[in-house]
Amino acid sequence: MNDNTSNRVKSIETTIAIIEALQPKEGARVTEIATELDIAPSTVHRHLSTLHDHNFVKKSGDQYALGMRFLSIGGYLQHKKFEYRMAKTKIEDLAMETSERVQFVIEENGRRIYVHTAVGENAVETDSHIGKQGPLHCSAAGKAILANLPEPEREEILTGGGLEQITPQTITDPDMLRKELTEIRNTQIAFNKEESTPGLHAVGTAVTGKNDELIGGISVSGPAHRMMGDRFTKEIPKLLLGVANELELNIKYNQ
Amino acid sequence: MNDNTSNRVKSIETTIAIIEALQPKEGARVTEIATELDIAPSTVHRHLSTLHDHNFVKKSGDQYALGMRFLSIGGYLQHKKFEYRMAKTKIEDLAMETSERVQFVIEENGRRIYVHTAVGENAVETDSHIGKQGPLHCSAAGKAILANLPEPEREEILTGGGLEQITPQTITDPDMLRKELTEIRNTQIAFNKEESTPGLHAVGTAVTGKNDELIGGISVSGPAHRMMGDRFTKEIPKLLLGVANELELNIKYNQ
DNA sequence: AAGGATATTCCGTAATAGGGAATGTTTTAT
DNA sequence: ATAAAACATTCCCTATTACGGAATATCCTT
Incomplete structure (x- = not known):
């Protein structure tokens, strides 16, 4: 079928990596994720803000965590x-x-x-x-x-x-x-x-x-x-x- | 805080729009989503392939539907x-x-x-x-x-x-x-x-x-x-x- | 077997995602 | 209380890449 792996949206793969990094954590700061994934804090911040806008991520103070939008869709x-x-x-x-x-x-x-x-x-x-x-x-x-x-x-x-x-x-x-x-x-x-x-x-x-x-x-x-x-x-x-x-x-x- | 809405990742918003379009459907083809959201079929295809790689979308034939990865994370x-x-x-x-x-x-x-x-x-x-x-x-x-x-x-x-x-x-x-x-x-x-x-x-x-x-x-x-x-x-x-x-x-x- | 419809791939370009620097902000140490 | 450190956030430039249109492949219909 189509497993041509070249034709993909890179920034989505970045976002998924961030989601996966966030999943096991109770909450994480921007730098923590940036260091873990070896990408710039500004990039991580931009992704988290985007996800937050759509309730895939919740935020308290500067702690980010996965939001219940995943459960909403899953449920x-x-x-x-x-x-x-x-x-x-x-x-x-x-x-x-x-x-x-x-x-x-x-x-x-x-x-x-x-x-x-x-x-x-x-x-x-x-x-x-x-x-x-x-x-x-x-x-x-x-x-x-x-x-x-x-x-x-x-x-x-x-x-x-x-x-x-x-x-x-x-x-x-x-x-x-x-x-x-x-x-x-x-x-x-x-x-x-x-x-x-x-x-x-x-x-x-x-x-x-x-x-x-x-x-x-x-x-x-x-x-x-x-x-x-x-x-x-x-x-x-x-x-x-x-x-x-x-x-x-x-x-x-x-x- | 940060509600500066300018600093966002556009392609993630596109992906989210695709996910939202897919959600109520039993399954949908590339063209259907592309028409609905008024974006190019090639773009929709690229997004769906990316999501499919990570089990956020499942595929049978050329019908795409949301995958259980959402329930996995939510659960x-x-x-x-x-x-x-x-x-x-x-x-x-x-x-x-x-x-x-x-x-x-x-x-x-x-x-x-x-x-x-x-x-x-x-x-x-x-x-x-x-x-x-x-x-x-x-x-x-x-x-x-x-x-x-x-x-x-x-x-x-x-x-x-x-x-x-x-x-x-x-x-x-x-x-x-x-x-x-x-x-x-x-x-x-x-x-x-x-x-x-x-x-x-x-x-x-x-x-x-x-x-x-x-x-x-x-x-x-x-x-x-x-x-x-x-x-x-x-x-x-x-x-x-x-x-x-x-x-x-x-x-x-x-x- | 041919034609139509759609999926998928390819490719050039305009848009943008990314990183580094600048600027706030908060916490810590003295 | 002040300075310094650590970090979040914003800004801006540039290299990257996401996008759409065209080309190709595939499937379906007649």
């Missing part, structure tokens, strides 16, 4: 799609039923992104948050998505970028993963046994929409000691498939 | 602050207790922004979503925040921009509002009677942090016919103040 995208709104209520039900953490995940650019999360009574605290992203091949919902992706895209992910090793249990061999994905296509259930986080197990399934196009995936995750035996391999998968099915029916006929 | 900001994470669990409890819709709101740039929302069993469906923003003076949590803002900032909002009339009930007279805000400072409870949405009532209170600095506000909202009598004026305020108090204690001592 709007999360809310705009009927499918995502439906998914939200469904995973909340499932979190209540299972008492565990439940997430609704989509694929973008070959990676998984949490669009909604719901926590049940016993849900584990994780550092996962809305919008957080990671590779597909090491999570339950991610593998379920991967299994249902069109073959060329799937193969691109399997062979193209290399399957990053996240934990000792992460499956990094394309052949082993291919085999598992075939199994997932048959059962529509994917398991994650400490492949993304040590001590964490998860069960996932894919969600499809009107013309059977892939929407995303749902996963239920919890500590390995609780996610085991029949509860892990039978009960939760059954609840999960039930919810995914209801969701799919809602998507197909409710609007 | 990160929402999750980073300990106070906001605490608020999330607290409003979920309150939503369960009251069965209504509960929101955690902050102020930025003189406007309110929903940072977390929780829905109870009977919660009304609204178009409000995470990140949505609006004026402070017409909502319960907004008025609670306004009442607790430092005087100069409050006066700037009251007299500076003009109090927009959102519904027939919105209070737009600065003097009437000042009187109500004094009352709110005494009781720490704010009411909203169809001032932002016809048919919707809400109760709100402010949340303060370690050095009594203002963090945000919490509101409980529901249909007017259910939010009335003692439930509206006594029971819900009591529950709300209880939760706000717990939250403040958590913020002050738990970390």
Whole structure:
């Protein structure tokens, strides 16, 4: 397609660099960012002022920080799609039923992104948050998505970028993963046994929409000691498939 | 301060215009955006490619749409602050207790922004979503925040921009509002009677942090016919103040 | 297979983004 | 209280680059 990287707007890349530098900070001064990125303070100031005008950056005194415009746009995208709104209520039900953490995940650019999360009574605290992203091949919902992706895209992910090793249990061999994905296509259930986080197990399934196009995936995750035996391999998968099915029916006929 | 509007990066303003044009659309082609904004297709293409490189825009075929990078950054900001994470669990409890819709709101740039929302069993469906923003003076949590803002900032909002009339009930007279805000400072409870949405009532209170600095506000909202009598004026305020108090204690001592 | 529409790339030029210096402003040290 | 240091902000010149128009490629329609 177009990956001709020469035809780009440099000043936007500068602005993005500034945004990225600002993100982890509570607040930063002009010089701090200028030094960090090795650009002139006057330049940083000009960019920050521009971003501030549009609420992408907030300012108190001479401390600059990212503003909530990002959440405004992100939240709007999360809310705009009927499918995502439906998914939200469904995973909340499932979190209540299972008492565990439940997430609704989509694929973008070959990676998984949490669009909604719901926590049940016993849900584990994780550092996962809305919008957080990671590779597909090491999570339950991610593998379920991967299994249902069109073959060329799937193969691109399997062979193209290399399957990053996240934990000792992460499956990094394309052949082993291919085999598992075939199994997932048959059962529509994917398991994650400490492949993304040590001590964490998860069960996932894919969600499809009107013309059977892939929407995303749902996963239920919890500590390995609780996610085991029949509860892990039978009960939760059954609840999960039930919810995914209801969701799919809602998507197909409710609007 | 610096509101010298001459010293800005024009190409970033172009990019922001493109982002804004893209936001409400499901997807758009290059020409569509170029026509709408009256700039050259080659320029639009260059901007979109740059944004796409950084996942602010996604592309399928020649349809461009906003990407989840906005949610990634927004979700990160929402999750980073300990106070906001605490608020999330607290409003979920309150939503369960009251069965209504509960929101955690902050102020930025003189406007309110929903940072977390929780829905109870009977919660009304609204178009409000995470990140949505609006004026402070017409909502319960907004008025609670306004009442607790430092005087100069409050006066700037009251007299500076003009109090927009959102519904027939919105209070737009600065003097009437000042009187109500004094009352709110005494009781720490704010009411909203169809001032932002016809048919919707809400109760709100402010949340303060370690050095009594203002963090945000919490509101409980529901249909007017259910939010009335003692439930509206006594029971819900009591529950709300209880939760706000717990939250403040958590913020002050738990970390 | 041809024609139309649109995406994408190329390229010259006018506009502007960038840096350094000048000017405020605030904080720190004495 | 004053001086000095540190930094934000503004100003201005110049090298860079963002822009638009033209050329080319690609896709779609008939």
